[in-house]
Amino acid sequence: xxxxxxxxxxxxxxxxxxxxxxxxxxxxxxxxxxxxxxxxxxxxxxxxxxxxxxxxxxxxxxxxxxxxxxxxxxxxxxxxxxxxxxxxxxxxxxxxxxxxxxxxxxxxxxxxxxxxxxxxxxxxxxxxxxxxxxxxxxxxxxxxxxxxxxxxxxxxxxxxxxxxxxxxxxxxxxxxxxxxxxxxxxxxxxxxxxxxxxxxxxxxxxxxxxxxxxxxxxxxxxxxxxxxxxxxxxxxxxxxxxxxxxxxxxxxxxxxxxxxxxxxxxxxxxxxxxxxxxxxxxxxxxxxxxxxxxxxxxxxxxxxxxxxxxxx
Amino acid sequence: xxxxxxxxxxxxxxxxxxxxxxxxxxxxxxxxxxxxxxxxxxxxxxxxxxxxxxxxxxxxxxxxxxxxxxxxxxxxxxxxxxxxxxxxxxxxxxxxxxxxxxxxxxxxxxxxxxxxxxxxxxxxxxxxxxxxxxxxxxxxxxxxxxxxxxxxxxxxxxxxxxxxxxxxxxxxxxxxxxxxxxxxxxxxxxxxxxxxxxxxxxxxxxxxxxxxxxxxxxxxxxxxxxxxxxxxxxxxxxxxxxxxxxxxxxxxxxxxxxxxxxxxxxxxxxxxxxxxxxxxxxxxxxxxxxxxxxxxxxxxxxxxxxxxxxxxxxxxxxxxxxxxxxxxxxxxxxxxxxxxxxxxxxxxxxxxxxxxxxxxxxxxxxxxxxxxxxxxxxxxxxxxxxxxxxxxxxxxxxxxxxxxxxxxxxxxxxxxxxxxxxxxxxxxxxxxxxxxxxxxxxxxxxxxxxxxxxxxxxxxxxxxxxxxxxxxxxxxxxxxxxxxxxxxxxx
Numbered sequence: 001x002x003x004x005x006x007x008x009x010x011x012x013x014x015x016x017x018x019x020x021x022x023x024x025x026x027x028x029x030x031x032x033x034x035x036x037x038x039x040x041x042x043x044x045x046x047x048x049x050x051x052x053x054x055x056x057x058x059x060x061x062x063x064x065x066x067x068x069x070x071x072x073x074x075x076x077x078x079x080x081x082x083x084x085x086x087x088x089x090x091x092x093x094x095x096x097x098x099x100x101x102x103x104x105x106x107x108x109x110x111x112x113x114x115x116x117x118x119x120x121x122x123x124x125x126x127x128x129x130x131x132x133x134x135x136x137x138x139x140x141x142x143x144x145x146x147x148x149x150x151x152x153x154x155x156x157x158x159x160x161x162x163x164x165x166x167x168x169x170x171x172x173x174x175x176x177x178x179x180x181x182x183x184x185x186x187x188x189x190x191x192x193x194x195x196x197x198x199x200x201x202x203x204x205x206x207x208x209x210x211x212x213x214x215x216x217x218x219x220x221x222x223x224x225x226x227x228x229x230x231x232x233x234x235x236x237x238x239x240x241x242x243x244x245x246x247x248x249x250x251x252x253x254x255x256x257x258x259x260x261x262x263x264x265x266x267x268x269x270x271x272x273x274x275x276x277x278x279x280x281x282x283x284x285x286x287x288x289x290x291x292x293x294x295x296x297x298x299x300x301x302x303x304x305x306x307x308x309x310x311x312x
Numbered sequence: 313x314x315x316x317x318x319x320x321x322x323x324x325x326x327x328x329x330x331x332x333x334x335x336x337x338x339x340x341x342x343x344x345x346x347x348x349x350x351x352x353x354x355x356x357x358x359x360x361x362x363x364x365x366x367x368x369x370x371x372x373x374x375x376x377x378x379x380x381x382x383x384x385x386x387x388x389x390x391x392x393x394x395x396x397x398x399x400x401x402x403x404x405x406x407x408x409x410x411x412x413x414x415x416x417x418x419x420x421x422x423x424x425x426x427x428x429x430x431x432x433x434x435x436x437x438x439x440x441x442x443x444x445x446x447x448x449x450x451x452x453x454x455x456x457x458x459x460x461x462x463x464x465x466x467x468x469x470x471x472x473x474x475x476x477x478x479x480x481x482x483x484x485x486x487x488x489x490x491x492x493x494x495x496x497x498x499x500x501x502x503x504x505x506x507x508x509x510x511x512x513x514x515x516x517x518x519x520x521x522x523x524x525x526x527x528x529x530x531x532x533x534x535x536x537x538x539x540x541x542x543x544x545x546x547x548x549x550x551x552x553x554x555x556x557x558x559x560x561x562x563x564x565x566x567x568x569x570x571x572x573x574x575x576x577x578x579x580x581x582x583x584x585x586x587x588x589x590x591x592x593x594x595x596x597x598x599x600x601x602x603x604x605x606x607x608x609x610x611x612x613x614x615x616x617x618x619x620x621x622x623x624x625x626x627x628x629x630x631x632x633x634x635x636x637x638x639x640x641x642x643x644x645x646x647x648x649x650x651x652x653x654x655x656x657x658x659x660x661x662x663x664x665x666x667x668x669x670x671x672x673x674x675x676x677x678x679x680x681x682x683x684x685x686x687x688x689x690x691x692x693x694x695x696x697x698x699x700x701x702x703x704x705x706x707x708x709x710x711x712x713x714x715x716x717x718x719x720x721x722x723x724x725x726x727x728x729x730x731x732x733x734x735x736x737x738x739x740x741x742x743x744x745x746x747x748x749x750x751x752x753x754x755x756x757x758x759x760x761x762x763x764x765x766x767x768x769x770x771x772x773x774x775x776x777x778x779x780x781x782x783x784x785x786x787x788x789x790x791x792x793x794x795x796x797x798x799x800x801x802x803x
Contacts (some may be wrong), residue, residue: 105530106501108526110501110504112523113504117504118506124384127384143378144386147386148456151453151457151460154333155459157333158464161467162430162434164426165470167426245338248339252338255330256338259330259334262327265378266320271320271379272375274379
C-alpha cells in the first residue's frame with residue numbers, strides 16, 4: 001500500500017516537472033513549479049525529513065514561487081527580448097541530453113552507495129544534551145555546522161543589497177518595489193486583514209518550536225514574510241524606504257547576533273561559535289529569534305525587488 | 313589532525329570582513345567606505361601574522377569551529393597554499409581599496425548613493441568569501457563560500473547598471489549556478505558514500521568506486537565552469553571586460569583562483585591517486601587548449617579590456633599544466649610543478665589586477681578602449697602604460713618576474729617528467745602573450761595626432777596603485793626559490 005503511494009507520488013513529481021518544462025506560458029509554468037515544490041515536500045515527509053519538507057514547502061515552493069510570480073508580472077510587455085533570450089531547439093536538445101546523462105550517472109552512483117549509508121546521526125544525537133536542544137537538525141545548523149548557517153545568513157544580506165543595487169541611481173532611497181493601492185473590499189482585503197494575526201502567531205511558534213521539534217528560523221521567518229507580503233500587496237502596510245536604518249538593522253540582526261554570540265565563545269567557552277553548556281539553549285534561541293526577524297525581512301525585500309517608489 | 317594554537321586567527325580573518333559588511337550596510341552613508349579603509353591594513357596585517365605562523369610552525373594552522381572536531385564539526389585549515397593565497401588576496405584588496413576611492417567615495421554630508429554603498433559592501437563581502445574559500449576544510453562549507461563569491465562578484469560586476477552589462481552578467485550567473493549545482497550534487501554523493509565532507513578525512517578513505525567517480529566528474533565540471541577553463545570560457549570575456557575596472561581586477565585576478573584552489577583540494581587531497589592519474593592529462597590538455605586559443609583570440613581583439621579578459625582565459629590554462637606534472641612524478645619534480653602552479657596563480661593575480669586597473673585608467677583618459685586608437689596613451693597615462701607593460705612581462709614569462717619563475721618551474725618539471733610537449737605549449741603561449749602585449753604597447757607609445765585631446769584627466773593615485781601591483785608581480789621573480797617553499801607546507 002505504501003509502496004503504491006510512494007510510486008504515485010514519485011510519478012507525480014516527475015510528471016509535474018515535465019509539465020512545468022513543457023508548458024509554453026510563464027504563468028502556468030510558475031504554478032507548475034509551486035506544485036512541484038509541494039509534491040517534493042511530501043516526498044521529504046515520506047523520507048522522514050520533516051524539517052526539509054517544511055523548508056521545501058516554505059522556501060522552495062512558497063517564497064520562490066512568489067518571487068517567480070512577481071518576475072512573470074514584470075516580464076509582461078518584453079515579448080521581443082524574451083523571444084531573443086529563449087533557447088532554440090538545438091540548445092534545448094543539448095540541455096536535454098546533458099540532463100539525461102547527468103541523471104543517469106546520478107542514478108548509477110546513488111544505487112551503488114553503501115547500504116546502510118555512513119552517517120553522523122549517532123554522533124549528532126550523542127552531543128545534543130550539551131546543547132540543551134532536542135531537535136538534531138537544530139544541533140547541526142546552530143552548533144556542529146554553525147559556520148555554514150552563519151555564512152548562509154550573510155548570503156541573505158548579500159541578496160538584499162544585490163537586488164537593491166540593480167535599481168537606477170535616481171531611485172536610491174525610495175521604497176522597494178511597487179506601491180499598491182489600499183484594497184478596502186474584495187477577497188484580498190479580507191484575507192490580508194484576517195490571516196496576518198493568525199499567521200504571525202504560527203510563524204513565531206514554528207520558529208520557537210524549532211529547538212525541540214521540526215521547525216526553525218527559516219520556516220518561521222518565511223511564514224512571517226508571507227504575512228508581511230500579504231499586507232503589503234493589499235496596500236495595508238507600506239514598506240520602509242531602502243534608506244531606513246531600522247529596516248537595514250532588521251536584515252543584519254540575525255547574522256550580527258550569530259557573530260556576536262560566536263565571538264563570546266572565545267571568552268566564555270571553547271572558541272568561536274562554542275556555547276557554554278549551561279546557557280547553550282538560551283543563546284541558540286537568541287540567535288534563532290534574531291535570525292527569524294532577518295529571514296522574514298530579507299524575504300519580503302527579495303519579493304519586493306529594487307527601489308521603485310512607483311504606484312503599481 | 314588536531315586543532316592547533318592560533319586557530320582564532322583563522323576565525324578572525326573570516327569574521328572581520330563579514331562584520332564590516334553587516335555594519336557598513338546597516339549604518340549606510342559613508343560607513344562601509346570607512347570600514348573598508350580601516351579593514352584593508354588590518355587584513356594585510358592578519359594575513360602576514362598567519363603567514364608567519366605557518367612558516368614558523370612549518371605545518372598548517374587548524375581550527376575546529378565551535379570546538380567540534382570533524383566529521384561532526386567543521387575545520388578551517390591554513391596550509392602554505394592557503395596562507396599564500398590569503399596574503400595575495402589581502403594585498404590586492406587593499407590596493408583596490410586605494411584605487412576605488414577616486415570612483416566611489418562619498419563626501420562628508422553627501423547623501424548615500426547606490427554605487428558607492430554597493431561597491432564597498434560587496435568589496436568586503438567578496439573578501440570574506442575569498443577568505444572562506446581558501447580556509448575551508450569541508451566540502452560543503454566550501455560550497456557556501458563559492459555561493460558567497462558568486463553573488464558578491466556578480467553584484468560588483470553589475471555596478472555600472474548598463475543593460476548590456478546585465479546581459480553578460482546574467483550569462484555568468486547561469487554558468488556559475490549550473491556549476492554550483494554540479495558541485496553540490498557531487499558533495500551530496502560524497503557524503504552518502506563516506507559520511508563525512510572533511511577534506512583530510514576523505515583523503516584517507518576515498519575509493520575509486522562509481523559514486524566517487526561520478527562525484528568527482530560533477531564537481532570538476534562545475535568548478536571548471538566557474539573558472540572558465542576552455543571550452544567553458546564563453547561567459548568570461550564579456551563579464552570581466554564589461555565590469556568597472558576595480559571589479560574586473562577582482563574577478564579576473566582573485567575570484568577564479570578560489571575555484572582553482574578548491575579544485576586542487578579535490579584532486580590532490582580528496583580523490584585517490586589512481587583517479588587523479590587518469591584525469592590529470594585531460595585537465596592539462598584543456599589547459600593547453602586554453603593557452604593557445606585564449607592567446608590567439610586575445611591577439612585579434614580590437615578592444616583593450618576584451619584583450620585583457622581573453623588573456624585571463626589563456627593564463628588560467630597554465631594553472632592546469634601542473635596536474636600531470638605533480639601526479640605520478642618523483643617527489644622533487646612534483647614539488648617544482650606544485651610550486652610553479654601556485655606561483656602562477658599568485659603572480660597572475662597581481663599582474664592581471666594591475667592590467668585591468670591600468671586598462672581602466674587608460675580607457676578613461678582616452679575616452680575609449682579601441683587598441684588601434686590608443687596613440688598618445690603613453691602621454692596621457694604614462695604610469696598606467698608602464699604598469700600594463702610590467703604586468704605583461706610577468707604574463708609572458710620574461711625574467712625577472714613572478715610569471716617567469718612560475719613558467720620556468722613548470723617548464724623544468726615538464727622536461728624532467730619526460731612530458732616535453734607541455735614545455736612547447738608554455739613557450740608558444742609566452743610568444744603569443746608577447747604578441748598581444750606588444751600590440752597594445754606599440755599603439756600606446758605611438759605619437760598622437762596634433763589635434764589630440766585627452767578625454768578626461770587621469771588620477772595619479774590610481775595610476776600608482778596599478779603600477780604598484782605590477783611591480784609586485786615582477787618582484788615576486790626576484791625572491792629566492794626557497795621563499796616559495798611556503799606553498800609546499802601541508803601539501
